Amino acid sequence: MLGKLFKYEWKAVSWMNLLLVAISAGVTLLGVVYFQTPLWKEMIHGSMGSGALSSMMANSLGILLSIGGALTYILVLVGVRFGQMIFLGVRYYRSMFSDEGYLTHTLPVKPSSLLISKTVTAGCWMLIVNFLLLVFTVILVLAAILGVAPVSFGEAWDIFRQAMASILEEPSSRATLLLWLAIGLLEPFLNMGILFGSLTLGHYSRKNKGLMGILAYCGVSLAVSMLTVICNMILLSVLQVRGTVGQWFLVNGKSLSSLIVDIAVAAGLMIWAHAIVKNRLNLE
Amino acid sequence: MEWNLEEGRPIYAQLVELIQMRIAAGQYAPGEKLPSVRELAAEAAVNPNTMQRAFAELERSGLIVTQRTNGRTVTEDEDRIREVRKRLAETHVREFFARMRSLGYSVSDIRDFVREYSEEGET
Amino acid sequence: MSDLLEIQGLSKAYDVRNHAVDNISITLPRGKIIGLLGPNGSGKTTLIKMITGLLKPDAGEIRICGEEIGPQTKARVAYLPDRTYLSGGETIEGILNYFQDFYSDFSKESAEEMLKNLGIDTDVKLKTLSKGNKEKVQLILVMSRKADMYLLDEPIAGVDPAARDYILRTIINNYNPEATVLISTHLISDIEQVLDEVIFMRRGKLVLYTSVDNIREKHGKSVDAYFREVFAC
Numbered sequence: 291m292l293g294k295l296f297k298y299e300w301k302a303v304s305w306m307n308l309l310l311v312a313i314s315a316g317v318t319l320l321g322v323v324y325f326q327t328p329l330w331k332e333m334i335h336g337s338m339g340s341g342a343l344s345s346m347m348a349n350s351l352g353i354l355l356s357i358g359g360a361l362t363y364i365l366v367l368v369g370v371r372f373g374q375m376i377f378l379g380v381r382y383y384r385s386m387f388s389d390e391g392y393l394t395h396t397l398p399v400k401p402s403s404l405l406i407s408k409t410v411t412a413g414c415w416m417l418i419v420n421f422l423l424l425v426f427t428v429i430l431v432l433a434a435i436l437g438v439a440p441v442s443f444g445e446a447w448d449i450f451r452q453a454m455a456s457i458l459e460e461p462s463s464r465a466t467l468l469l470w471l472a473i474g475l476l477e478p479f480l481n482m483g484i485l486f487g488s489l490t491l492g493h494y495s496r497k498n499k500g501l502m503g504i505l506a507y508c509g510v511s512l513a514v515s516m517l518t519v520i521c522n523m524i525l526l527s528v529l530q531v532r533g534t535v536g537q538w539f540l541v542n543g544k545s546l547s548s549l550i551v552d553i554a555v556a557a558g559l560m561i562w563a564h565a566i567v568k569n570r571l572n573l574e
Numbered sequence: 575m576e577w578n579l580e581e582g583r584p585i586y587a588q589l590v591e592l593i594q595m596r597i598a599a600g601q602y603a604p605g606e607k608l609p610s611v612r613e614l615a616a617e618a619a620v621n622p623n624t625m626q627r628a629f630a631e632l633e634r635s636g637l638i639v640t641q642r643t644n645g646r647t648v649t650e651d652e653d654r655i656r657e658v659r660k661r662l663a664e665t666h667v668r669e670f671f672a673r674m675r676s677l678g679y680s681v682s683d684i685r686d687f688v689r690e691y692s693e694e695g696e697t
Numbered sequence: 698m699s700d701l702l703e704i705q706g707l708s709k710a711y712d713v714r715n716h717a718v719d720n721i722s723i724t725l726p727r728g729k730i731i732g733l734l735g736p737n738g739s740g741k742t743t744l745i746k747m748i749t750g751l752l753k754p755d756a757g758e759i760r761i762c763g764e765e766i767g768p769q770t771k772a773r774v775a776y777l778p779d780r781t782y783l784s785g786g787e788t789i790e791g792i793l794n795y796f797q798d799f800y801s802d803f804s805k806e807s808a809e810e811m812l813k814n815l816g817i818d819t820d821v822k823l824k825t826l827s828k829g830n831k832e833k834v835q836l837i838l839v840m841s842r843k844a845d846m847y848l849l850d851e852p853i854a855g856v857d858p859a860a861r862d863y864i865l866r867t868i869i870n871n872y873n874p875e876a877t878v879l880i881s882t883h884l885i886s887d888i889e890q891v892l893d894e895v896i897f898m899r900r901g902k903l904v905l906y907t908s909v910d911n912i913r914e915k916h917g918k919s920v921d922a923y924f925r926e927v928f929a930c
Contacts, residue, residue: 291768294798392782396749397799398772496711573751581919584910585890616869619862620890621730624910 291399295407302385306377307415310370311422317366318426324359325430325437363430367423374419375485378412379507382486387499391573401567405560409486413479420478462538469542473549480552484510487559493566496574514555521547577618585620589628591662592618597637597648598659605650608638701727701846701877702748707757709743717743719901720757727845728874730891732920733881735898736928741881742779744898745848749776762845772800775844779851781831785824789834793819800842808841811867829860836864840871847878853887865891886921895920897927 324330330352385394386404394404436446457463488510492503522543529539539546579588596602609617615625629646632638637658639649649655674684702725709718718740725731733741746752748759750766761770783792789812796803812819815837817830826834836852849868853861868878869891882888889909897905904927912923 291799298795298798389780389782390784392751392776392778392780395751396771396774396776398768399799400768569753571751571753573746579890581922582913582917584913586910612870612872615872616866618890619865619869621893622869622872623729623893624890 291397292403292407295399295403296411299407299411303378303381303411303415307374307419310374311419314367314370314419314423314426317363318430321359321363321430322433324355325433330356330434330437367427370419370423374416375481378415378482379485379489382408382412383489383492383500383503386490386567387493387573395567395571395573402564404567405486405564409479409482409560412482412486416478416482417475420474465538466542469545469549473545476549477552480549480556483556483560484514484552487556487563490563490566491559493570493572496572499574510555510559514551517551517555518544518548521551577620579618579620586624586627586631589618589620589625590631593628593632594637594658595662597655598662602648604648604652604655606648607644608646608648610646700724701762702879703758703760703763704748705758707744707747707759708755709740709747709752710755716740716901718747718754721898721901721903722757723896723903723906725877725879727877729893730868730872730878730880732885732888732892732895733879733898734883734885734895734920734924735904737883738900739898740901741898742850743901745776745850745879745881748846749774749848772802773845775839775842775847777835777839777847777849777852779854781835783823783831783835786822788822789817789819792823792834792838796838796841802843803838804841804843808837811837811841815863829856832856833860833863836867840867843873843876845876847876849878849880851882852880853882853884861887885924886919889920892920897924899928 384390385408432446435441436443441449457467485507488507489503491506491510492499492501495502525543525547526539529536577589577592579585593602602608608614611625611629612622615622618625629638633640633646636651636654637649638646640646671681671684674687679687702723704721704723707718707721708716710716721744733744735741743752747754748761748766750771759766761773764770787795793805793808796808797805809819812834815830815833817826817834823831823834832852836849839847839849847868852864852868856864865888868880872878880888880892892909894906894908895912896903909920912918912920916923918926
């Protein structure tokens with residue numbers, strides 16, 4: 291049954307996620323194209339030389355376009371990220387607590403299967419989109435640099451490879467990389483767990499389940515921020531800044547704490563949500 | 575013949591009568607196989623258990639026969655069918671008389687009425 | 698074989714004064730079509746939602762075929778709610794496949810046949826259908842399952858007489874002596890001749906549980922007329 295739930299959940303959210311990916315890819319492509327135009331090359335080269343009026347005007351246009359473009363790009367990516375979260379949250383709420391819930395909760399499946407299939411599917415898509423957004427941003431930056439720098443793609447790749455090698459050699463930067471990898475892989479699932487768990491808390495309210503769910507999520511997010519700070523303080527005071535290890539924690543403590551707190555809160559909320567769905571379901 | 579059911583009486587009893595009428599009228603011929611309980615129940619829009627009960631009654635009175643090979647059939651005993659028809663007719667006549675009397679007609683009035691009506695019918 | 702449905706001391710209250718369901722105990726046998734009758738607000742829907750597991754009771758027990766409410770009982774219960782619960786953006790074909798995937802007792806062939814008889818094309822999206830057709834589709838989905846218990850919440854309210862006939866005939870045609878159908882409604886006269894037994898509820902309490910024949914024989918009137926008597930304001 292769990293497999294079937296996964297299948298249908300995946301089908302239900304794919305279209306929107308693919309659309310968001312397409313939008314991001316689209317603006318990235320626009321950006322890449324822009325960076326191949328003379329406008330961009332002029333702007334960069336121009337700022338290093340001639341003072342002719344026409345090139346100054348071309349520069350201003352170029353600067354405006356670049357800044358405007360960069361801002362737009364960032365807005366689009368942020369929009370995609372938020373849009374995805376909102377879409378997944380709404381989908382969860384609708385399928386669990388609106389009229390559609392009458393179908394969901396009369397299926398011959400365990401409440402844990404429902405929660406797992408929805409959270410993991412949403413987490414997977416968030417991971418995919420996060421990864422793609424990262425790739426797109428790197429492509430865009432590369433395009434910007436390659437558009438003007440006297441460097442070939444092969445040379446740029448070599449530079450990148452060397453940088454990665456030196457990072458991996460050093461233990462502290464290797465640890466940082468691992469931490470960021472762990473965060474990148476786990477956070478999408480933890481975020482979805484926290485979102486869905488909070489939305490489920492709204493179920494305690496009779497009249498305003500949706501609104502209460504959103505408020506719960508805000509409350510939980512606040513609590514997570516505060517707990518992260520506290521956790522970081524505890525971490526640092528316990529470990530007592532000593533040598534390179536202590537240095538590492540000073541720099542990366544916040545990220546690590548964030549991960550730890552997220553894991554704890556997500557787990558707690560999921561257990562709570564399971565208890566609500568199993569024992570306190572109250573569909574109107 | 576429509577399945578007209580009244581309010582104040584048990585449904586199965588009314589179904590028994592209605593099926594008797596169909597048999598008496600020849601709608602189900604002697605020896606003919608009857609539709610299944612479920613089919614008739616759906617036709618009459620009644621509970622199959624209720625139709626089953628009606629069938630059981632009819633079987634008990636001998637109007638319906640269950641055979642191993644043929645299932646449920648109308649009896650081939652034409653005398654029995656004739657008797658049922660007669661009884662149903664008597665009920666109709668009794669009701670007719672009761673209603674005419676309540677309108678104020680005497681028995682001889684009723685007889686004249688009937689004669690006139692039947693003569694008209696022949697022309 | 699144990700009784701189909703056993704309810705003991707069931708209660709549900711939304712606030713301190715009002716009990717939506719007040720200490721109900723009842724046992725339902727197999728092979729009957731039973732009407733759950735009562736004025737609006739008497740607790741019929743609340744009771745049904747507790748049997749389907751959409752609502753958890755405050756007190757008491759429900760057992761279906763001897764088991765507590767859970768995935769195993771949900772596999773045996775076919776529920777028709779009083780609202781549209783299917784997502785409009787799906788095609789009917791998609792919904793049929795969904796039901797077939799999750800319910801092992803679902804017969805896609807019978808559903809397709811019933812839909813064909815009504816002239817409903819399975820390639821269309823649910824939201825393009827009229828209200829009446831949407832309800833018929835939901836009914837067909839429920840009736841195409843070989844469940845032990847069918848719970849129909851107000852299946853004929855707000856539906857035209859022809860559709861009402863169709864619904865009653867579908868229920869009769871689907872009758873299975875191993876299963877029980879519980880129909881909750883306030884339109885008694887339309888449904889009376891299909892019922893074996895009736896349950897009267899008022900203000901969350903069980904007022905009466907008896908057979909239709911009993912009422913007609915003992916009181917010489919239809920269940921509808923008797924109901925009006927019992928529940929006269």
